[in-house]
Amino acid sequence: MSSITACVRFRPLSSGERRDHGDSVCIHCVDSQIFVLKDEKEEEFTFSFDKVFYENSEQAQVYEFLALPIVKDAVDAINGTIITYGQTGAGKTYSMEGPSIMVCDEQKRGLVPRIVDGLFDCIKSSEGTVKHSIKLSMVEIYMEKVRDLFDLSKDNIQIKESKAQGIVLNGVTEISVSDPAEALQTLSSGIANRTVGETQMNMSSSRSHCIYLFTVQQELKKDNRLKTGKLILVDLAGSEKAEKTGAEGKVLEEAKTINKSLSALGNVINALTCGSPGKAYHIPYRDSKLTRLLQDALGGNSRTALLCCCSPSPSNASESLSTLRFGMRAKHIKMSLHAKSSEDKYAKKDGSPSSSKNQACERILDQLRERFDVEDVVLLEELFRLSGILYDPGSPEDLDSAFEDVTSQTIIQLQHMVEELVSTVEELKNENMTLKDRLAAGERSDTQRKEAGGHISSLLHRVSGTLGSFLPWF
Ligand SMILES: Nc1ncnc2c1ncn2[C@@H]1O[C@H](COP(=O)(O)OP(=O)(O)OP(=O)(O)O)[C@@H](O)[C@H]1O
Ligand SMILES: [Mg+2]
Secondary structure, eight states: OOBOEEEEEEOOOOHHHHHHHTTOOSEEEOSSSEEEEEOTTOOEEEEEOSEEEOTTOOHHHHIIIIIHHHHHHHHTTOOEEEEEEEBTTSSHHHHHHOSOSSSOOGGGOOHHHHHHHHHHHHHHHTTTTEEEEEEEEEEEEETTEEEETTOTTOOSOOEEEETTTEEEETTOOOEEEOSHHHHHHHHHHHHHTSOEEOOSSOTTEEOSEEEEEEEEEEEETTTTEEEEEEEEEEEOOOBOOHHHHTOOHHHHHHHHHHHHHHHHHHHHHHHHHHOOTTOOOOOOGGGSHHHHHTTTTTTSSSEEEEEEEEOOOGGGHHHHHHHHHHHHHHHTOBGGGGGGSGGGOSOOOTTSHHHHHHHHHHHHHHHHHHHTOTTOHHHHHHHHHHTTSOSOTTOHHHHHHHHHHHHHHHHHHHHHHHHHHHHHHHHHHHHHHHHHHHHHHHHHHHHHHHHHHHHHHHHHHHHHHHHHHHOTTO
């Protein structure tokens, strides 16, 4: 049972923070995993994370601890997700990209360029036996819409769920890349399309959540089998208080949407860590595009790492405290909770709310069967809602995607049935061939026996003839 790897990174004090508070910081380092934070009321909170990167930490250390194991897994077809989370101006984009992904000091290179190099290095080392290919996609979630950063005309990409592939971005642009330079060039064109703005807290503030998607496909040369690993990097927009950022107008609207989706993320994490056996609970993945997109990364089929970025300044202690509390909760998500994702959100135990829900579902199904009216929309909606496929019947978008989910699930089930049929037919064919071979072998040995018999009797005949000519009484 694996959990999310949760780390903390404190950036160096900014010039503004130094101006207002000198060199004072609100954290006291205990060791590389434990530290104490003092809030505005001088209250002390001790935190323990998988790793703490203090102000003087290097980008390479973050990469090696947090990202390298996930990169190696992705090349082995295990999905991975890395998320940077924290207050605006806390160093999320800096950790992810560095000052620039194209040209910068080797020391300052962020996770993205290091991950690109790491992926190609891992591929090179297994060149003999496996053929790899890497495809890139890049999207941002801006004002609750998923925009394709490689093709701005695709400005409202739908998020779908498929049994075979998990969460997918419908129709997103995928670009194949063959070396690190090409990959970085491609990603840099996506970054240039990102929505950024200036606030009092950050000159270049991310106004959207940015998602880098690496699809690593491997073809095993000996048997032509295909395996795919997805690596998702998420540079979140920062939480912010309007009075601190000085947001108004459009920037304020952006901030409200950002805060709303971050609180949806917090709710998902709470639901995942609060659920206890026998208790009915629901994971609100569909409450925001961000949580829906991260459904596999949170409690699903992915190796996930979270980097909580914080300012060490006493002026931001309360924001840092809330970031750290979020990180602590996330740390407790067990990835085995996968089974409790969207489809299975009610605990299954006799007498629990799930059994009455199941009975209600059965009743609706019976009514639909009796009437032969599978297009009774009201009943279908009720059924979808009860079985957790649909959360908000009032939302046409949710309704659309619920119908599509059901259709794609039916298609996938049909595909599985066809695959099973094909393999049964194959098995029968093979069995038939074996039987034919055995039959032919049986016939052959029968003829051979007859032929051998004939041969022996003719030999005996000849022998007796020969002997007879020498021994007349024979
Ligand atoms: N570890 C670090 N070392 C040096 N400078 C840093 C570090 N982390 C962040 N900074 C600097 O702090 C400023 C804000 O960082 P960044 O843009 O990464 O914040 P952010 O968390 O992405 O904010 P937002 O949510 O507004 O996008 C930048 O000027 C960046 O260069
Ligand atoms: Mg940013």
